[in-house]
Amino acid sequence: MGVLGYTILTLAVLGIVAAAVLYFVASKFRVEEDPRIDDVEKMLPGANCGGCGFAGCRGMADALVKRDDISALYCPVGGAECMKGISEYLGKVAAERQPMVAVVRCNGTCENRPKTNTFDGAKSCAVIAALYAGETGCSFGCLGCGDCVAACEFGALSMNPETGLPEVDIDKCTACGKCVSACPKGIIELRKKWPKGRMVYVSCMNKDKGAVARKSCTAACIGCMKCQKVCEFGAIEVANNLAFIDSNKCKLCRKCVEQCPTGAIVEKNFPPRKVVTAPKEEAPKAAPKAEVSAEPKQEA
Amino acid sequence: MLKTFPIGGIHPPGNKLSADKAIERFALPETVVIPLSQHIGAPAVACVAKGDKVLAGQLIAKADGFVSSNIHSSVSGTVKAVDTYVNAQGLRRPAITITVEGDEWVEGVDLSDELIEECNLEPKEIIAKVAEAGIVGMGGATFPAHVKLSVPPGCKAECLIINGVECEPFLTADHRLMLEKGAEMLIGARIIAKALGVNKTYVGVENNKPDAIAHLKKLAAKYNGEVEIVPLKVQYPQGGEKQLIAAVTGRQVPSKGLPIAVGAVVQNAGTAFAVYEAVQKNKPLVERVITVTGKALSEPKNLLVRIGTPMQSLLEYCGIDSVEGTLKIVGGGPMMGRSMCNPEESMMKGSSGLLVLTEPETKRGEEAECIRCGKCVEACPMGLEPYLMGRVSKIKNFEMAEQHYIYDCIECGCCTYSCPAYLPLLDWLKLGKAEVMKIMRARTSK
Numbered sequence: 254m255g256v257l258g259y260t261i262l263t264l265a266v267l268g269i270v271a272a273a274v275l276y277f278v279a280s281k282f283r284v285e286e287d288p289r290i291d292d293v294e295k296m297l298p299g300a301n302c303g304g305c306g307f308a309g310c311r312g313m314a315d316a317l318v319k320r321d322d323i324s325a326l327y328c329p330v331g332g333a334e335c336m337k338g339i340s341e342y343l344g345k346v347a348a349e350r351q352p353m354v355a356v357v358r359c360n361g362t363c364e365n366r367p368k369t370n371t372f373d374g375a376k377s378c379a380v381i382a383a384l385y386a387g388e389t390g391c392s393f394g395c396l397g398c399g400d401c402v403a404a405c406e407f408g409a410l411s412m413n414p415e416t417g418l419p420e421v422d423i424d425k426c427t428a429c430g431k432c433v434s435a436c437p438k439g440i441i442e443l444r445k446k447w448p449k450g451r452m453v454y455v456s457c458m459n460k461d462k463g464a465v466a467r468k469s470c471t472a473a474c475i476g477c478m479k480c481q482k483v484c485e486f487g488a489i490e491v492a493n494n495l496a497f498i499d500s501n502k503c504k505l506c507r508k509c510v511e512q513c514p515t516g517a518i519v520e521k522n523f524p525p526r527k528v529v530t531a532p533k534e535e536a537p538k539a540a541p542k543a544e545v546s547a548e549p550k551q552e553a
Numbered sequence: 554m555l556k557t558f559p560i561g562g563i564h565p566p567g568n569k570l571s572a573d574k575a576i577e578r579f580a581l582p583e584t585v586v587i588p589l590s591q592h593i594g595a596p597a598v599a600c601v602a603k604g605d606k607v608l609a610g611q612l613i614a615k616a617d618g619f620v621s622s623n624i625h626s627s628v629s630g631t632v633k634a635v636d637t638y639v640n641a642q643g644l645r646r647p648a649i650t651i652t653v654e655g656d657e658w659v660e661g662v663d664l665s666d667e668l669i670e671e672c673n674l675e676p677k678e679i680i681a682k683v684a685e686a687g688i689v690g691m692g693g694a695t696f697p698a699h700v701k702l703s704v705p706p707g708c709k710a711e712c713l714i715i716n717g718v719e720c721e722p723f724l725t726a727d728h729r730l731m732l733e734k735g736a737e738m739l740i741g742a743r744i745i746a747k748a749l750g751v752n753k754t755y756v757g758v759e760n761n762k763p764d765a766i767a768h769l770k771k772l773a774a775k776y777n778g779e780v781e782i783v784p785l786k787v788q789y790p791q792g793g794e795k796q797l798i799a800a801v802t803g804r805q806v807p808s809k810g811l812p813i814a815v816g817a818v819v820q821n822a823g824t825a826f827a828v829y830e831a832v833q834k835n836k837p838l839v840e841r842v843i844t845v846t847g848k849a850l851s852e853p854k855n856l857l858v859r860i861g862t863p864m865q866s867l868l869e870y871c872g873i874d875s876v877e878g879t880l881k882i883v884g885g886g887p888m889m890g891r892s893m894c895n896p897e898e899s900m901m902k903g904s905s906g907l908l909v910l911t912e913p914e915t916k917r918g919e920e921a922e923c924i925r926c927g928k929c930v931e932a933c934p935m936g937l938e939p940y941l942m943g944r945v946s947k948i949k950n951f952e953m954a955e956q957h958y959i960y961d962c963i964e965c966g967c968c969t970y971s972c973p974a975y976l977p978l979l980d981w982l983k984l985g986k987a988e989v990m991k992i993m994r995a996r997t998s999k
Contacts, residue, residue, distance in 0.1 A: 370894040371879075373917060375980035377947075383984055385894060386643025461645070 289343065290318050296339050297328055302406050304329045304429025317343065324348045330407075330427040352446040353428035355409070355421050359395040359440045360456040360517065362416035366391055366470035382437035390469030393458040395419070395440055404435035423450040423522075445500040450522040453498060453505055455480075457517040460493040467515065474517040480509035555760055557786035558796040561934035563967045565789055565888065567761055571725045571846050571853040576733055578857045579870065581653055585628050585861030586638050587613065589647040591901040592689040593696050594620035599649055605632045610659040610837050613649055616684070622697045622902075623687035627839035627859035630654040641864075641884050641891065641898035648899070651861070663834040668736055672744050672832060679748040679832060686831030687902075688838050691823030692716060692727075692792065693885055695903035698824055702748050704813060710749040711816030714801050715742045715756040715825050717765065718785065718792040721886025724906040726842040727822045729855045731758070731765040734826055735772050739780060741829030742820075746779075749818055754780045755801045756822075759787050789888060790965040794819045796934050808961050823905070838902055845871045847909035849880055862900040864893070864907055873909060881915040883908040888966045921974040929968035929978060935961050939968035943978040946985025951992060954985045960993065962986050 254262075294314035301309040305328050307316065317323055323345050328335055332352055340347035366389045372381055378400040386392035397417045402410045409425035410432060412418070419432075423446070433441045440458050455474055459466040463475030476494030488502035489509060496518070498509070510520045590596035597614035601607060607626040614624040630653045638648040658664065674682070684699035704710050715738070719727040731738060739756075746754045756773070758766050766784050773780040783801050790796055795806045797819055804815040812819055820828075823841060830836040839860050846853035851872030858867065868882070883890040884898065886906050929939040937958060945953045959982065968978040 373915075375947075375977040375984075377980070377984070380977075380980045380984050383987060384642065384891070384980075390643070392643050392645065 287318050290314050292342065293317050293339055296331075296335065296342065298330045298335065298427075300330050300406060300427070300429075302330060302427070302429045302431060304427065304431065317345075321345070329353065329429050332427075353443040354423055354426050354446040354450070354452075355428060355430075355432055356442050356444045356452065356454050357395065357401075357419050357421060357440060358442055358454065358456055358458050359418060359438075360472040360519065361389060361391055361394040361470050362418060362472075364416075365472040366394065378435075379437050391459055391461075391466070391473065393438060393440075393460060394470065396438060400435045400437070401432035401441060404431045406431065445503075447505060451505060452500075452521045453503060453507055453510060454500070454519065455496045455498055455517055456519045458495065460495050462494055466494065472516050475515060477514060479512040479514065480518060483508045483512045555784055555786040556800050557788050558791060558799040558934060560936050561932050561967060562788040562790065562796075563932050563970055564787070565722050565970065567787075568722045568846075568848075569725050569728070569761070570723065570848070571844055571855050572728060572762075574725075574729070574853065574855050576729050576842055576855045576857050579859070579862065579867065581628060581656060581859065582862045582866055583653055584633065585651050585653065585859060586863070586899045587624060587627065587649045587651065587861040588638065588640065588899055588901060589614050589624060589649065591624065591695060591860070591903060592622040593694065594618070594622070596647060597621060597624045599635050599647070601626075601632050601635065601649065603632055603635055606630075607632060607651060608657050608659045610662050610839060612837075613651075616687070616697075620697060620700055622689050623685060623837070624649075625687055625837040625839050626651060627861050628653045629657040638899070639895055639897070641893035641895055643894045661835045663836065668740070669833040670740060672740070672747065674744075674747075674832065676748045676750060679744055682832050683748070683828055686827070686837040688824060688827045688831055689902050690821055691827060691841060691903065691905065692821035693889065693903050693905050695901075698820065698828070701818060701820065702745065704749060704818075708813045709816060710751050710813060710818050712753040712755060712802065712818075713742065713746045713749055713751050714797055714817055714819045715754065715822055716792055716794075716797055716819055717756055717758040717762075717769075717822040718797060719762070719822075720759060720787075720789045720792040721888055721890075721906070722789075723846045723908050724844045724886045725846070726844045726855055726905050728762050728765055730826055730842050731762070731822055732768055735765070735768050737829045738822055738826045739769070739772055739776075740833065741825035741827070742780065743776070744828055744832050745818075745820055745825060751818075752779055756780065756782045757785050757791070757797050757801050758782060759791060760784050761787050790934055790963065790967065793934065793963050793965060795963065808958060841900075841902065841904070843867070843900065843904050844906045846906065847911075848914065849873070849909040849911045858900045860900055860902060863896075864898045864900060864904075865896045867900070867907055868896060868909065879912045881910040881912070883910065888970070889964065918975040920976060923974055923976060926973060928971040928973060932967040932971040934965060934967060935963060937962060939978045939982060940976075942985055943968075943976060943981040946981040946988070949988075951985060951988045955989045955992070959986050959989050 294310055297310040299310050305313045307313045327348050327350055336347040368388050369390050372388050376398050378396040378398045381396045387396045395418050399412045401419050407425050407427055409422045410419050413420050428443050457474035459473045466473035466475055474495050476491050478491050480496050481489045481491050486502050486504050488499045490497055507520050510518050595617040598617050599614045601613045608629045611626045613626045616623050630651045633650040633652045635649050637645045640646045680699050680702045688698040689695040717731050742754050769782045773782055785800050794812055798817045806812055806815055827838050842857050844855050845867045854871050882893045882896055884893050923940050933939055942954050942957055942959050962982050966979050
């Protein structure tokens with residue numbers, strides 16, 4: 254037994270003693286935790302986005318298991334399917350909520366809303382909002398620095414370099430609401446998600462009087478009330494020179510879109526509108542025609 | 554060895570272009586737009602209606618609460634509208650628009666140049682008069698003056714410091730005021746001292762104004778040492794309240810504390826003059842001296858302007874028309890002033906300067922990474938670590954920002970000025986400070 258032997262022996266004995274102590278302590282001071290918390294956590298999406306109001310999925314799982322009434326808890330990312338699975342597993346009644354999607358309520362593209370000044374400070378919407386109205390004449394619209402894009406953990410938001418506005422990828426958006434709180438101008442709203450991503454909404458937040466709003470942005474809502482009058486479902490309300498469409502009452506009839514004089518009300522993901530004068534059958538044919546006519550141009 | 558504050562500070566070029574231009578009275582405009590929030594605190598509440606005839610010096614908006622300020626009409630005429638206007642930052646704010654007709658003043662206002670030395674009012678009466686006249690801190694912070702003069706119970710004012718430092722480059726309004734209205738300013742300072750119940754008054758003036766120092770020293774001789782003119786070494790931001798107290802008295806205001814904690818009360822030279830006019834001449838704060846300057850202007854000037862006058866007319870008067878290319882217009886000095894996106898902004902109680910910069914003057918270099926050189930730490934007059942707090946504010950770690958005393962930031966801009974990587978440190982610091990203050994307020998109100 255040389256020095257090496259003693260070293261190995263000492264370390265081995267120390268290891269065994271420490272293991273015994275650890276085993277004893279672990280079994281003596283063991284914290285009993287409901288094993289269902291682990292199971293529920295596995296059922297949650299694991300995004301840790303905070304959309305439920307808890308710091309992460311573990312916190313949510315803990316609350317789901319411990320609370321008797323879980324109707325106030327909802328995981329927007331997992332959605333109805335995930336909540337259904339969890340409620341079945343736990344034997345509790347979970348809340349049923351319709352799927353939502355984030356919508357950017359500003360149509361102030363570079364074309365509609367020209368720049369009136371240049372900001373050369375920190376590139377952050379929060380900083381700009383704390384300092385002044387922004388680079389355009391509209392003090393309500395998008396500031397274009399992408400605080401919302403940075404906040405999104407699902408890659409659902411991206412800045413469109415042409416318009417200077419953020420765009421939502423409806424398939425990726427989980428309606429966690431992070432962008433809503435990240436936007437200092439409050440232009441992002443969570444709205445009811447219709448099949449095929451169809452939506453009709455007022456893409457403007459300008460509360461200035463009509464003439465003033467129009468001067469700063471050609472696509473601004475001027476509060477003319479036309480949409481409110483034409484809506485058959487009472488879904489539209491104009492307050493403070495600004496229209497708002499209640500997504501729970503709206504039936505996507507799109508009459509308001511036709512009425513809006515500035516184009517502030519937009520429709521998205523609908524098939525192309527049929528031309529009123531054309532017969533119904535010709536509409537599908539018109540589309541391929543356009544493609545054909547485009548081909549010779551490319552060749553030439 | 555001249556006195557100055559002990560830590561940090563920078564030396565931007567002085568650029569006092571208008572230092573030898575005497576104060577000119579600016580002509581009455583056709584209409585004035587008087588904002589209802591020209592001070593820190595609650596906006597004033599309008600007490601006139603559309604169509605009312607008003608006289609210059611008439612109360613048109615009442616202070617809403619203790620930390621607020623009265624607003625008086627700066628002209629005589631008819632109230633055209635009581636609604637909103639778009640301010641320099643492009644935001645809509647409440648204001649009163651008045652069409653100017655003649656120049657009639659309310660009764661009791663003494664418009665003569667006669668110097669009135671004696672003031673026999675009690676301290677409480679002086680404070681009431683200052684509040685009535687709507688006087689605010691004229692250095693730019695616009696904190697209602699009567700609040701500062703009302704020493705909170707448990708504290709005792711030991712000295713009054715008049716801030717004649719004017720450490721901002723370009724600005725010369727206070728310099729000219731001290732030269733031309735020095736006697737009035739010192740009487741105003743004596744009145745403030747009386748209201749506070751202190752014997753000692755210091756007037757801090759930076760050494761780049763030797764004529765003002767000599768003039769004030771001559772005037773102060775008759776006060777038997779109760780008024781002391783203190784020449785200070787030129788260093789920005791010496792005009793900051795805490796820096797000035799440290800420079801003049803050597804005392805350091807504790808973190809989160811107010812100047813009164815070390816027995817000092819600081820008032821601007823312009824405020825002292827306004828107090829003189831209010832108390833001795835019954836004249837409310839309806840006009841002030843502003844420096845309209847910048848290398849882009851053909852004729853930089855110091856102007857005495859009625860509150861509510863559109864800034865655009867001042868710029869035109871000082872020769873902005875001859876300038877070509879993009880300009881940056883700053884309300885205030887180049888260090889702490891705010892750039893304006895709307896030159897139609899009105900003249901306000903806190904407007905100490907109007908600065909026009911050309912594009913090459915304002916263009917900052919491309920933003921790069923922090924190289925940890927520590928220049929911002931060296932420059933910070935509050936002994937903070939701007940590079941760190943800028944970073945943590947950016948990543949929204951406000952807890953850490955608070956641990957590093959972000960609330961002590963005075964937003965002087967020394968860090969941004971000294972940064973070789975052109976980081977917009979102050980932008981992030983301002984954001985972080987506002988958030989931390991919000992969190993701290995929420996905590997105390999719980």
